Amino acid sequence: MKLSKISYLLLSLCSFLTFGQQPSTPSKTIEKSLQQKDDMTKNSLVKNVVFKNIGPTVMSGRITDLAVNPENPIEFYAAYASGGLWHTKNNGTTFEPVLDNANTQNVGDIAVDWNSNTIWVGTGENNASRSSYAGIGILKSTDGGSTWQNMGLTDSHHIGRILINPNNPDEVTVGVTGHLYSPNSERGIYKTMDGGKTWQQTLFLDNLTGVIDMQHDPNNYNLMFASAWTKDRKAWNFEGSGNNSAIYKSTDAGNTWIRVTTEKSGFPVGEGVGRIGLAIYDANTIYAIHDNQFHRPANDKKESKDVMSKDEFKSMSVENFLKLEDKKLNSYLRMNGFQEKYRSENVKQMVRSGIVKPIDLAKYLEDANSQLFDTPVIGAEIYKSTDGGKSWKKTHEGYIDDLYYSYGYYFGHIYVAPNNPEHIYVYGVPILKSKDSGKTFTSMNAPNVHADHHALWINPKNPNHIINGNDGGVNMTYDDGANWTLHNSTAVGQFYAIAVDNEKPYNVYGGLQDNGVWVGAHNAREDVGWHQSGQYPWKSIMGGDGMQVQVDSRNSNIVYTGFQFGNYFRIDREKDQQTYIQPKHELGENPYRFNWQTPILLSSHNQDILYLGGNKLMRSMNQGTDWTAISDDLTNGGKKGNVAYGTLASISESPFQFGLLYTGSDDGLIHVTKDAGGSWENITATLPKDLWVSRIIASEHKKERVYVALNGYRWDDFTTYLYMSDDYGKTWKSISSNIPTSPVNVIRESPKNENILFVGTDNGAYVSFDMGNSWDAFSNGLTAVAVHDIAIQPEANDLLLGTHGRSIYLANIEGLQNIDSDKMNKAITLFDAKSVRFSPRWGDTFGSWSKPFEPSTTLEFYAKDSGKQTITILSDKNADLQTIKVDANKGFNYIDYDLTITDNGRKALLKEDSNLKIDPSKNGKFYLPKGTYTIQIGDQQTKLEIK
Numbered sequence: 001m002k003l004s005k006i007s008y009l010l011l012s013l014c015s016f017l018t019f020g021q022q023p024s025t026p027s028k029t030i031e032k033s034l035q036q037k038d039d040m041t042k043n044s045l046v047k048n049v050v051f052k053n054i055g056p057t058v059m060s061g062r063i064t065d066l067a068v069n070p071e072n073p074i075e076f077y078a079a080y081a082s083g084g085l086w087h088t089k090n091n092g093t094t095f096e097p098v099l100d101n102a103n104t105q106n107v108g109d110i111a112v113d114w115n116s117n118t119i120w121v122g123t124g125e126n127n128a129s130r131s132s133y134a135g136i137g138i139l140k141s142t143d144g145g146s147t148w149q150n151m152g153l154t155d156s157h158h159i160g161r162i163l164i165n166p167n168n169p170d171e172v173t174v175g176v177t178g179h180l181y182s183p184n185s186e187r188g189i190y191k192t193m194d195g196g197k198t199w200q201q202t203l204f205l206d207n208l209t210g211v212i213d214m215q216h217d218p219n220n221y222n223l224m225f226a227s228a229w230t231k232d233r234k235a236w237n238f239e240g241s242g243n244n245s246a247i248y249k250s251t252d253a254g255n256t257w258i259r260v261t262t263e264k265s266g267f268p269v270g271e272g273v274g275r276i277g278l279a280i281y282d283a284n285t286i287y288a289i290h291d292n293q294f295h296r297p298a299n300d301k302k303e304s305k306d307v308m309s310k311d312e313f314k315s316m317s318v319e320n321f322l323k324l325e326d327k328k329l330n331s332y333l334r335m336n337g338f339q340e341k342y343r344s345e346n347v348k349q350m351v352r353s354g355i356v357k358p359i360d361l362a363k364y365l366e367d368a369n370s371q372l373f374d375t376p377v378i379g380a381e382i383y384k385s386t387d388g389g390k391s392w393k394k395t396h397e398g399y400i401d402d403l404y405y406s407y408g409y410y411f412g413h414i415y416v417a418p419n420n421p422e423h424i425y426v427y428g429v430p431i432l433k434s435k436d437s438g439k440t441f442t443s444m445n446a447p448n449v450h451a452d453h454h455a456l457w458i459n460p461k462n463p464n465h466i467i468n469g470n471d472g473g474v475n476m477t478y479d480d481g482a483n484w485t486l487h488n489s490t491a492v493g494q495f496y497a498i499a500v501d502n503e504k505p506y507n508v509y510g511g512l513q514d515n516g517v518w519v520g521a522h523n524a525r526e527d528v529g530w531h532q533s534g535q536y537p538w539k540s541i542m543g544g545d546g547m548q549v550q551v552d553s554r555n556s557n558i559v560y561t562g563f564q565f566g567n568y569f570r571i572d573r574e575k576d577q578q579t580y581i582q583p584k585h586e587l588g589e590n591p592y593r594f595n596w597q598t599p600i601l602l603s604s605h606n607q608d609i610l611y612l613g614g615n616k617l618m619r620s621m622n623q624g625t626d627w628t629a630i631s632d633d634l635t636n637g638g639k640k641g642n643v644a645y646g647t648l649a650s651i652s653e654s655p656f657q658f659g660l661l662y663t664g665s666d667d668g669l670i671h672v673t674k675d676a677g678g679s680w681e682n683i684t685a686t687l688p689k690d691l692w693v694s695r696i697i698a699s700e701h702k703k704e705r706v707y708v709a710l711n712g713y714r715w716d717d718f719t720t721y722l723y724m725s726d727d728y729g730k731t732w733k734s735i736s737s738n739i740p741t742s743p744v745n746v747i748r749e750s751p752k753n754e755n756i757l758f759v760g761t762d763n764g765a766y767v768s769f770d771m772g773n774s775w776d777a778f779s780n781g782l783t784a785v786a787v788h789d790i791a792i793q794p795e796a797n798d799l800l801l802g803t804h805g806r807s808i809y810l811a812n813i814e815g816l817q818n819i820d821s822d823k824m825n826k827a828i829t830l831f832d833a834k835s836v837r838f839s840p841r842w843g844d845t846f847g848s849w850s851k852p853f854e855p856s857t858t859l860e861f862y863a864k865d866s867g868k869q870t871i872t873i874l875s876d877k878n879a880d881l882q883t884i885k886v887d888a889n890k891g892f893n894y895i896d897y898d899l900t901i902t903d904n905g906r907k908a909l910l911k912e913d914s915n916l917k918i919d920p921s922k923n924g925k926f927y928l929p930k931g932t933y934t935i936q937i938g939d940q941q942t943k944l945e946i947k
Contacts, residue, residue: 024182024716025741030136031154033718033741034103037764037777037784040740044776045891046767046816051781051801051809053491054508055526056538059515060473061492061805064125066455067112068467073459076467078474079107081125082133082786082805083492087145092467092474092487097783098145104763105785105805106133108177111162113169117144120196122159126177126212127454128233128240128409130596130643131494131513131804133762133786134158134716138174140196151196155179155186157716161214165221165253170195173202173254175211175226180233182716183207189214189226191254202250203257208232209244212412215278216253223283224250225389226257227276231409235666235692235714237641240409241293245273249389260389267383267392268292275412281421286385287438288392289426291408292378296399308332310362321351321358336365339584347587356588367591367644380404380428382414382438395438403428411453418460427453431468433481444481452514471514491526491807496597498802499549500793501556508791509559510802511546517561518546522798522810541571550602550610560602560610560624565644566594568612570624581624583612592616593638595647595666605658613648617663617677630677635665652706654698662706662729664693670708672729683729688712688721695746701754704728707735709744713762718743722759724772735772748790752817758799760787765801769819776891782809815860815892828869829862830940836899838930838946843921852923857944859895861937863888871895873905873944874934877912881905881933899946900925 041047061083068076074091077098084105086095099105099121108126112119123135137154141147153159158177165171171193178187187210189203203211209230217223226249230242247267248257261267272294279287308328313321326344333342350356380400383392403426404411410428417423422437425444429451432441445451450472459465468475473488494513500522501507509519520538530536544563552558560581562568570579585592592614603609610620615638616629638646647666654660659676668690671680691710699705706729710721720736722744735757736744742761750756757768759775763784766775782801789802797814815831823829834857842855859871866889873882881901886893901909906918906926918926933944 024179024184025712025718026155029741030718034136036738037103037740040738040777041779043890044779045769046776047779048889048892048894049778049780049811049813049816050894051778051811053526053781053806054520054522054524054800054808054810055491056493056518056520056536056807057489057491057526058536058538059493059512059518059540060450060471060488060490061494061515062125062127062452062471062513063455063469063474064107064127065110066457066467066469066474067110067119068457068459069112069114070460071114073461073465076457077110077112077119078469079110079121079455080105080492080805081127081129082106082131082494083490084783084785084805085110085119085121085145086490086492088487092476093489095490097490098141099139099148100783102139102148103150103784104136105783106135108135108159109162111164111172113164113166116142116169118142118169119145120162120164120172121148122156122162122174124156124158124177126158126160127411128158128177128180128231128238132158132180133713133804134180134718138162138196151192152199153186153190155184157184158210160210160212161226163214163216163221163224163254167221171221171253172196173214173216173224174199175214177212177229178207178210179716181235181714187211188228189254189257202254203228203248205244206230209242212275213278214254215280217280217283218418220283222251222253223280224254225260225278225280225286226250226254227278227288229275230273231275234641234643236639236643236645238409238643240291241272241274243269243271243273245276247276247278247288247389261392265390265392266394268294270294272377275409277411277413279414279416279424281416281418284386284388285416285421286389287395287414287416287424288383288385289412289414290381290383291404291412292381293408294378296376296378307335310336310365313358313361316358318351318358322348324348332361337584338364338587342587350587360588364585364587364591367593377406377408379408380426382424382426382434384437395434396440400426400432400441403430403432405429413454413456415456415458417458417463419463423463425456425458425466427456429453431456431481444477446481446484448486449475449484450514489528492805493807494804495788495802495808496546496804497548497789498791498800498808499551500791500798500800501551502553502795503556506793506796507556508800508808509549509551509561510789510808511542511549511561511563513804514545516540516544516546516563517542517549519559522793522796522800541573542569545596547597548600550600552602552607554607558623560600562598564596564598566592566598566612566614568598568600568624579624581610581620583614583618583620583627583629592618593635593644593647595644595649597649599648599651601651601653603653603658604655605653611651611653611661613651613663615647615665617648617651617661619677631663631671631673631680634663634671634680635669636667639667650693650696652696652698654703655700656703660698660703662696662698664696664708666692668693668710670696670729672706674728681729683725686732687723691715691717691721694744697747697749699754700749700751702726707747707749707757708732709747709759711743711745713743718762720744720761722747722772735768737768737772737774739766739775745786745788746790748792750813750817751792751794752797753820755820756817758790758792760790760801762786765790767816769816769824770821778811781811815862819862823862825864826862826940827864828938828940830935830937830942831860831862833857833859833935833942833944835945835947838928842899842927843923843925845922852921854923855899855927856896857899859897859935861888861893861895861940863890863893866890869893869937871897872936873897873901873928874936875905875909875912876932876934878934879905879908879912881908881928898925899928901928902926 161175274291452471455469524537694711
């Protein structure tokens, strides 16, 4: 039932004030936090710790926009929802990142003035997805992305569209979508006449209505159309429509606006009007695609006489139920995933005996997810105006089904070919084209094209040339969609979770947004060489939205993973077998509620024991074959809405004791059991209320210790919530300390040093060397991207960051794990050097056209203070072989040594051992022969072995 506008706003306000107590984070706090992180990075003890991106790259992340040079279409920019902005000058063969030195990688829209090489970036993804991260305003670069300046609108969070006047690049009009999870006033339409120095808000409707799309006449910048969108997203519910969702028109370049979709216009009005996308051919011809949230008439439901629907059981009597044909009832039970024990004969007996009622066969399927998918809304529809927006007419008969499904808010764009007003393109899950103004459509889906489309560019000089951006990357066609090429070479994967095994080389596993679950060796080469073999080093092992991964430590071929809402499998990679293992509730019980990212955990005490969190904690003693709920509901009980809520989000078991378990829920509850689920204690009382428990970790170093990260993102609260307890959660201590304001996704302990903690937030990664009293920021090789998960491979001493936008980063942390307060107080602490295998090819080339093969090893030391240092390479008899002068930073330092020696060093070695032969290599350099050498800095020494 739709509410009046006043009731809707009051209900939303009451819900915000009573159910959730966290206010949205003020923009001034965000600006201060960004400056804090900049300062922190400059002074960080770990600013020299080098992170390498290990991919994978063959899949992609979600694209939000494209900007193509109209005079040279092999040059274009691709904007990613949470992976930054990438530039190509060779038609997508390779891309270079151009937003890496900015304070965010979250992009909603881009616009480029190609004449002046000026780029505008509207930060904060414009899709209202569960993983659409907020931005920091509007950024501008006047040097092609080398440097960026924040031009304001910092409280916008999400920006829908940017339009640059082609005749005056200082005149820019911006459609602001606004906050995703809370009301705010910095939304609507803004305009600048001075290149972003000052802004004027030219359209404001209310604090829940922003502008999602805006277009201008290709021949007249003064003529604009904008689509306003009323929406209210909560963690448990999404209302994607409202009275103020409408189309507005401006004839003075966005200075003033009038609403053109009125009751007499022919375009839908009212509470059911959802997201609208626009396309303008000329001043008279305008198209709109509308996500119509009004309900379909009851008689339009597609029903088959042979297939039963769950709604039939809601009013069915016991007498009529018992008369059902067994074949028909069994078909319903099988098609809807009822457990094998629920078949016609025994279900009828349960009804006959009163154990269950016919309505329970409907309730068995009804959770928050079913409400989302079962909503009988009208969905996608196309409207056209031929009189400049005065009147609108639907272009097609009936419904456009199987385009949006239930996710119309996730798409919402339409395009018209620049050379023909009857040729239009729309997309959702597939991409469709029409050659008759939207009367009929044909699919453009083809091999090599991912689903879920978000951006399109049509070449004005060759309309058969189209570039498409989707959840799988960049696709390109030159024959109007008959054939597509894929242009993925960038590491922009949106990982939710990662894991590692103990193989040599060890493998990395991870679940990605809309790109499944992948596995690959940590040292797999990320280049195009695999094209020749046809074997990409990473492999997909699961489709859908990839989720958490657990690997059996006894046999890494046994992997537990799956896709959204608790759909998990046990995979035997060696046998290429998948076994579905999602726990099922009993008939007559309410369905389990599963989080989008359902937590799973293999017990460290027995790798046959698997835990899985719904709203209850489930345990399997036989690898997921059978399940038992070992708790009652560990959440606040759910909340009415169309999004799964009141679910477990994190599970942890103490390595010290089997059955010492912790759970954290998405609605802010933390529980502990010390007897394997026999009894549970709520340990949330003194913590902030209603926040998503993004991570709970039982310590590896102390039985009573536990860490928790809380996340306010779904309240638009970006406060850093991080706590530890040394008494099983009876009391909590905040350890967020100096981490800049940002929601926390993950915390991990160093397995070798209890004082060292690692944290991933929505804009970076941090380390503490004193158990959370103070933190330092990682930055070398990293961008300001959301870090969703952290894994540590203990034998290799590798730290891996699973990011939601830039795939996976790796850094070796052996030195970090060996540091302590005593070493930090020494002038210099020199860490052990790794041995190097000698090669007679050092300095040689493989032909006259190749570069010399030059070796390198990294020397690592910690300096108490910044200043100049001298590194000396000494022979076994202390002869000086090489000297390296360095400017050391306070903290960890990494010096690449090329294993060369001076001519005097060569002579000294020959004097020590006349049997040595040290000839110059082809590059004219002398290299260390086999032997053991001393590395010295100040009074610190370590050995370097050349084997």
